[in-house]
């Protein structure tokens with residue numbers, strides 16, 4: 072049984088694009104090596120993240136993330152076991168002006184959210200859409 076945690080947060084003001092890229096690179100490497108799947112998105116100072124994997128690993132990672140001084144106002148809105156099959160790999164992305172109206176990309180993000188229950192899906196789709204428009 073896999074376990075999922077999802078939250079939104081606000082990046083600290085002094086955090087530059089390069090530092091956000093560094094977080095994303097490290098996240099990709101670490102998460103792939105620990106069979107953690109999900110998504111990390113960043114746009115206009117907001118992070119949106121879903122991490123999914125073995126329960127202890129996810130709980131330990133979330134504790135670290137929550138203590139990370141590079142972001143604040145962390146709002147965890149989902150934490151539960153998930154019975155469906157995991158998605159392949161981990162995905163991180165900046166959402167920029169260029170990507171804003173890329174429907175295919177949006178569908179790709181929303182596909183990741185399908186692992187969650189229907190009520191959470193509605194809320195999360197709203198969060199992702201708000202981040203992209």
Ligand SMILES: Cc1cc2nc3c(=O)[nH]c(=O)nc-3n(C[C@H](O)[C@H](O)[C@H](O)COP(=O)(O)O)c2cc1C
Nearest residue numbers: 094097098101102118120122132135136139141142
């Ligand atoms: C918004 C945000 C999301 C993060 N997501 C992950 C993640 O999914 N996986 C990861 O290994 N580190 C992630 N990190 C980095 C961790 O907070 C932490 O720096 C990293 O696990 C290294 O911890 P350590 O130095 O204690 O090993 C994230 C940081 C931030 C600010």
